[in-house]
Amino acid sequence: MPSTLLENWCWDREVLKHLSCHYTLLSEQYLSEWHERYPDAPDPPAQIPDDLLETIAKTRNTNRGLRLLHILVVSIFDLKIHTPQTHEEIEQVDLGKLWYGLREEIEGLDMTRSRAVGHEQAIFGHLLSGYDMGYYGYLSCLAYAQDVFQEYFAKDLHNRDAWDHFRYEILEYGGSHPDQLQMLQEYLGREPNYSALQESLLL
Known part of the structure; x- marks a missing residue:
């Protein structure tokens, strides 16, 4: 975040x-x-x-929504292929059909040609680098970041008190806090606003 x-x-x-x-x-x-x-x-x-x-x-928001929709596609694909209950169940999954179906449904793209000749899901390198059902963390972090930015920094990027608060309540732990979501809640003084990312697109 x-x-x-x-x-x-x-x-x-x-x-x-x-x-x-x-x-x-x-x-x-x-x-x-x-x-x-x-x-x-x-x-x-x-x-x-x-x-x-x-x-x-x-130009900041140019194609930003499309990029977020693609991250959503990849996140759902990642979750779906890591949640079958049995070996036999995963063997039955048509990875290409799942991938291109999600892209058409969520991104609104016509993937007819790609379905016929492509294997785009094979270039999703995070599958082999240990993410294992964790790719959705990208969208979560983007939402947390926008929530924090709008709450503390949007009105004044140079507010020293806001920076000190961020330093001591977030950065100082350096990843050592036993419950990072709790750390964020304590920092914000409330539950995170998961709609903050969506709202940032409209600002």
Whole structure:
């Protein structure tokens, strides 16, 4: 959740503006190479132009909903193939039919061609890397992160009290808290809002 939470900062206009000045303000070598490459061009702007900042900020939610729907597909696929009660039951599962059926139902895609020639489910590498029915954790963490962001940081990204609270109640444990959901509940002072991710798409 903390790393996902921090992704919100890279979309803030002021943060983008500060990040954009690194090479042009601090690197003489960069400017030298720029003038070698473009001898008749003026110096590049010291900071990213405001109109480009606006354009970047507006692209944040482009295809974001589709990406979340795909994560949902993969999560359900992961759960379904790890929950059969017997060996015989899993042998009866048609993995391609399950995969493409979920993609059509949830993502609204026409997978007719892929069903005929594809094995897209075979490139889901997390199946072989120990996730074992845990891929849904991605969506959970995204929801937790949006809940925390909206609760403490959306109004003021630089609020020192909010940062101290986050540091001591979340980061300080470093993964050692025996019940991380309880830790989150204590930090928020309430149950997590699982709708926060959905709500963030509408902001």
